[in-house]
Amino acid sequence: MSAIITPHNVDPRAAKTELLLVANKLSKRFGGLQALSDVSFSICKGDIYGLIGPNGAGKTTLFNVLTSLYIPESGSCNFMGHQLTRLQPHQIAQVGLARTFQNIRLFGALSAIENVMIGRHIRTHTGLIGAITRSKKARAEEAAIERRSQELLDYVGIGDRANDIARSLPYGDQRRLEIARALATDPVLLALDEPAAGMNASETLVLRRLIEKIRNDGVTVLLIEHDMKLVMGLCNRVLVLEYGKVLAEGEPMQVQRDPRVIEAYLGAGAAQPDTTSKPDAVAVPKDVS
Numbered sequence: 141m142s143a144i145i146t147p148h149n150v151d152p153r154a155a156k157t158e159l160l161l162v163a164n165k166l167s168k169r170f171g172g173l174q175a176l177s178d179v180s181f182s183i184c185k186g187d188i189y190g191l192i193g194p195n196g197a198g199k200t201t202l203f204n205v206l207t208s209l210y211i212p213e214s215g216s217c218n219f220m221g222h223q224l225t226r227l228q229p230h231q232i233a234q235v236g237l238a239r240t241f242q243n244i245r246l247f248g249a250l251s252a253i254e255n256v257m258i259g260r261h262i263r264t265h266t267g268l269i270g271a272i273t274r275s276k277k278a279r280a281e282e283a284a285i286e287r288r289s290q291e292l293l294d295y296v297g298i299g300d301r302a303n304d305i306a307r308s309l310p311y312g313d314q315r316r317l318e319i320a321r322a323l324a325t326d327p328v329l330l331a332l333d334e335p336a337a338g339m340n341a342s343e344t345l346v347l348r349r350l351i352e353k354i355r356n357d358g359v360t361v362l363l364i365e366h367d368m369k370l371v372m373g374l375c376n377r378v379l380v381l382e383y384g385k386v387l388a389e390g391e392p393m394q395v396q397r398d399p400r401v402i403e404a405y406l407g408a409g410a411a412q413p414d415t416t417s418k419p420d421a422v423a424v425p426k427d428v429s
Contacts, residue, residue: 158185160329160360166205166215175201176384188351188361190375194404198384199364200242203333207232207239233262236328240318240335248307252298252317255306256289259324292320296350312343330354331362336370348374372396
């Protein structure tokens with residue numbers, strides 16, 4: 141399988157000027173804690189858009205607001221003409237925004253292919269009666285779901301593990317299985333919450349290539365990640381949060397050289413980075429806990 145075949149494919153060679161998602165002054169409070177404060181940003185079709193910040197910066201809270209797990213106190217988020225803050229989580233997936241979670245959330249007792257098939261069912265048309273009676277239409281649709289799920293397992297590189305129980309898979313394969321399940325919904329925008337967490341160097345390299353392939357095949361990516369080397373080498377734009385507020389936003393090199401970002405990660409008085417150095421040498425740590 142050489143491409144993700146969905147009705148939402150975007151030519152990655154086209155100019156990245158078409159806005160896909162626009163968040164405007166999103167705010168979220170938990171009691172006395174202001175988790176998000178007037179967060180605004182936009183994502184264009186074809187982006188790999190990075191979201192970084194120290195622990196407690198509000199990154200996952202922002203993901204949860206975008207996918208309606210949390211309702212913001214104020215602000216709006218327009219996604220291809222849909223106001224996400226007015227939709228339920230399953231409706232978010234239906235309009236084309238899929239996500240993974242920081243902590244793996246697979247159905248551990250089911251096989252890999254069954255996990256992907258569950259994600260695919262959001263695109264089915266067979267009604268309750270057809271599913272119960274196992275009509276010819278329902279059986280055909282179920283067979284199509286299984287074929288598509290196997291294609292997606294092949295796509296992420298674990299097609300030979302289709303019948304393995306999910307919890308028995310190696311950690312890196314479980315992460316890729318989560319991505320396959322999210323892709324089964326035919327997303328326009330795929331939001332990945334720390335997909336490289338816990339991976340070794342070789343697994344992270346495989347993940348990077350997979351994310352690049354996903355973008356090149358027409359799915360825009362929003363990425364939360366602590367691995368700075370991965371983010372700065374993969375993303376074309378980066379948003380930095382600190383204490384729920386936007387600290388910086390721009391191209392990776394701009395963000396790495398921003399004194400506010402350096403101070404947030406390394407503390408006040410940190411030396412300015414050498415602007416003649418290569419990106420990996422800039423004084424932002426590779427990993428932030």
